[in-house]
Amino acid sequence: MEDSELIALFEQRDESAVSETTRQYGALCRSMAAELTGSPQDAEEICNDVMLAVWNAIPPEKPANFLAYLAGITRNLAMKRLRTRYAKHRGSGDRPAVLDELAACIPSGDDVEHELNRRLLTAAVDRFLSALPAQTRAVFVLRYTYGMPVEEIARRRSLGVSAVKVSLHRTRKKLQTFLKEEGFL
Amino acid sequence: MNELDLLEAMGGISAEYRRGAFEKPAPAHRRLPVLLGAACLLAAVCTSAFLLRGQQTVQPMTEQSREAEITEITRPGEQTTEFAVLQTETTASSATLSDTAETSTAASSQITGSAGTQAAAQEPAATANPAAVHTAAAVPGTTPPAQTTAAVPAETAPAEPAQRPQYPEALGTYTLPEALERAIAEAIGTDEYCYYLYQELPVSIPWKFDKCAIITKDRFYCILCRPTETSYEVDLVTSGVIPETTVYVSGPKTLEVTDSAGEAVQISLPEAGHWSGWPLSGCKKTDGVTECDCRIVWELIHMQERPDAFVSSVRTSYSESPFSRYTCEHITLNYTPEDFTMSRLNDPIDVRKVSSVSCTEGNVTRELSDEEITDAVEWLNQLEILDAEYRESYNIIYDIIDGTGKYVGIQNSVKFYFNEPISFGIFLGSWGGHVQERYIKELCISKRNDGSFFLQLHIDAPNRSDSNLRWMCYLLHNEDLHIYQQDT
Numbered sequence: 024m025e026d027s028e029l030i031a032l033f034e035q036r037d038e039s040a041v042s043e044t045t046r047q048y049g050a051l052c053r054s055m056a057a058e059l060t061g062s063p064q065d066a067e068e069i070c071n072d073v074m075l076a077v078w079n080a081i082p083p084e085k086p087a088n089f090l091a092y093l094a095g096i097t098r099n100l101a102m103k104r105l106r107t108r109y110a111k112h113r114g115s116g117d118r119p120a121v122l123d124e125l126a127a128c129i130p131s132g133d134d135v136e137h138e139l140n141r142r143l144l145t146a147a148v149d150r151f152l153s154a155l156p157a158q159t160r161a162v163f164v165l166r167y168t169y170g171m172p173v174e175e176i177a178r179r180r181s182l183g184v185s186a187v188k189v190s191l192h193r194t195r196k197k198l199q200t201f202l203k204e205e206g207f208l
Numbered sequence: 209m210n211e212l213d214l215l216e217a218m219g220g221i222s223a224e225y226r227r228g229a230f231e232k233p234a235p236a237h238r239r240l241p242v243l244l245g246a247a248c249l250l251a252a253v254c255t256s257a258f259l260l261r262g263q264q265t266v267q268p269m270t271e272q273s274r275e276a277e278i279t280e281i282t283r284p285g286e287q288t289t290e291f292a293v294l295q296t297e298t299t300a301s302s303a304t305l306s307d308t309a310e311t312s313t314a315a316s317s318q319i320t321g322s323a324g325t326q327a328a329a330q331e332p333a334a335t336a337n338p339a340a341v342h343t344a345a346a347v348p349g350t351t352p353p354a355q356t357t358a359a360v361p362a363e364t365a366p367a368e369p370a371q372r373p374q375y376p377e378a379l380g381t382y383t384l385p386e387a388l389e390r391a392i393a394e395a396i397g398t399d400e401y402c403y404y405l406y407q408e409l410p411v412s413i414p415w416k417f418d419k420c421a422i423i424t425k426d427r428f429y430c431i432l433c434r435p436t437e438t439s440y441e442v443d444l445v446t447s448g449v450i451p452e453t454t455v456y457v458s459g460p461k462t463l464e465v466t467d468s469a470g471e472a473v474q475i476s477l478p479e480a481g482h483w484s485g486w487p488l489s490g491c492k493k494t495d496g497v498t499e500c501d502c503r504i505v506w507e508l509i510h511m512q513e514r515p516d517a518f519v520s521s522v523r524t525s526y527s528e529s530p531f532s533r534y535t536c537e538h539i540t541l542n543y544t545p546e547d548f549t550m551s552r553l554n555d556p557i558d559v560r561k562v563s564s565v566s567c568t569e570g571n572v573t574r575e576l577s578d579e580e581i582t583d584a585v586e587w588l589n590q591l592e593i594l595d596a597e598y599r600e601s602y603n604i605i606y607d608i609i610d611g612t613g614k615y616v617g618i619q620n621s622v623k624f625y626f627n628e629p630i631s632f633g634i635f636l637g638s639w640g641g642h643v644q645e646r647y648i649k650e651l652c653i654s655k656r657n658d659g660s661f662f663l664q665l666h667i668d669a670p671n672r673s674d675s676n677l678r679w680m681c682y683l684l685h686n687e688d689l690h691i692y693q694q695d696t
Binding site: 059087088090091094095098099102105106125141144145147148149152153157158160161164165167168169179180181 | 211212213214215216217218219220221222225226227228229230231232233
């Protein structure tokens with residue numbers, strides 16, 4: 024079923040929209056949520072919540088890119104869950120893989136003005152991404168904005184898995200250098 | 209500043225980049241000319257530079273431009289992929305270049321689905337155990353799913369039907385078993401069987417449940433419904449006698465019923481919170497791949513008045529699973545990885561950290577040999593994308609969760625006291641799914657020393673308190689069904 028047809032089902036308040044969307048994107052949603060939260064069970068609930076959120080949002084919303092829309096909601100809910108858990112378990116070693124991977128770019132520390140720095144960091148990351156080739160940027164965004172598994176990124180971007188891994192590795196290194204130059208590290 | 213902040217920052221990036229990530233890249237055959245053009249252009253530039261060398265000074269490339277050039281033109285992995293994709297699209301055959309072959313395989317795997325599905329497709333067709341197969345004709349007008357799924361290979365299995373019926377809303381006090389049996393009597397043999405049931409039972413939209421499970425003081429009923437375009441289809445009707453009036457439903461519970469041949473049949477109650485899956489027969493099903501060890505279908509008409517109540521047993525086994533080869537109806541892996549973080553769905557199970565695997569068939573449980581364990585783990589590890597669900601279905605993840613589950617936060621608890629035996633049933637659900645077992649701290653009914661009965665349902669769902677978890681509990685007391693539902 025095309026995305027436009029799924030959206031039409033939501034607009035018609037046809038509950039099969041939920042089951043169809045789950046059938047079509049449920050596995051991907053769970054994978055991304057699990058990558059971000061590190062918990063398959065959290066992921067299952069997050070994706071249930073995503074469906075509820077989409078059901079409540081469409082209409083009136085009509086996303087231009089349905090998958091991106093789902094991924095965005097998934098990310099937001101996963102981050103909410105992750106923030107809660109991270110606050111409780113910081114330092115416990117109970118962390119998802121994406122955090123471990125990004126840890127190499129930035130050292131741990133709580134002594135900086137958090138909120139301001141977060142905003143500056145977002146702007147800096149945006150600048151960093153703007154300098155990347157489109158393909159490299161897309162791979163990085165899919166992985167670290169949406170938590171998409173490497174294999175799925177490879178499939179979506181018509182790349183080999185190893186190419187994706189190499190690209191991510193290189194981009195992380197570049198990001199580390201960039202953040203140093205920008206004074207974040 | 210920490211890596212979580214960085215992850216957060218990745219969420220605040222430009223919408224253009226976020227959107228762009230989901231836009232499809234140009235097909236390889238369109239990009240190849242561009243790359244070839246770029247290569248030609250580069251060659252021309254280099255040649256010109258070479259020819260002009262000595263005539264003029266060539267400015268050295270800046271670090272930035274060199275890096276850009278390397279990134280844009282000499283991406284070895286991505287160029288390899290271009291060819292790999294072309295190879296896949298044009299010949300769909302084996303490639304000679306090793307990198308290409310690897311990529312091609314990966315792409316093919318992704319396109320056709322999980323490796324587990326592929327493996328299943330390559331395996332011999334499902335084989336039924338002839339000794340255990342009877343014609344399942346328990347409920348007129350219904351199609352037992354075991355036969356349907358057994359006849360269809362995994363790769364050609366039709367798309368999963370919608371699993372979430374649209375239930376009518378009905379809340380209040382009902383009388384059982386009259387209401388239930390009346391509904392059944394009126395609807396049996398029709399496609400509206402479940403519809404009637406759901407009219408009688410309290411499930412409100414959009415809190416959806418795959419099936420209803422009712423436990424009375426000495427009997428359980430289980431009805432699994434599947435929606436069709438116009439109504440509902442009964443997949444399975446199961447009932448049986450609960451041997452004790454005191455039932456603890458906090459883990460697997462085995463019930464014993466008698467089949468039409470007079471033989472005892474063991475039926476396992478699912479773990480609490482799993483009642484939205486396949487019903488009490490111990491049959492499991494996961495997306496796209498059927499794995500069904502045993503299915504028992506009972507006709508549900510006045511069991512006590514129909515001693516000849518029909519029962520049929522259908523047993524199917526699937527050769528891709530080593531467990532069916534060992535005729536396990538249930539397996540449990542004792543898996544205790546030291547660094548298990550639940551973070552990597554696709555991490556293979558480390559066979560060295562599987563201390564034991566028990567296999568249960570009927571009431572016989574045996575430990576698998578080391579060789580069998582190796583087979584079993586190898587098979588599980590082949591499931592790749594589906595492995596999480598498979599692992600759940602085999603209780604692996606849940607076993608681990610049970611061992612490490614932590615319950616903190618808001619607790620919802622309800623207690624009921626009665627002075628005489630009561631029966632109970634429970635619906636637990638959330639949007640689109642069941643309540644996970646980790647949230648159920650206690651669900652039991654017990655007889656106390658003073659003769660009164662005590663039912664306690666204790667749900668502790670810290671993550672769901674602000675979301676869409678609900679519980680309902682209904683109690684059968686003096687033939688009346690009392691409904692209790694969590695406030696929203």
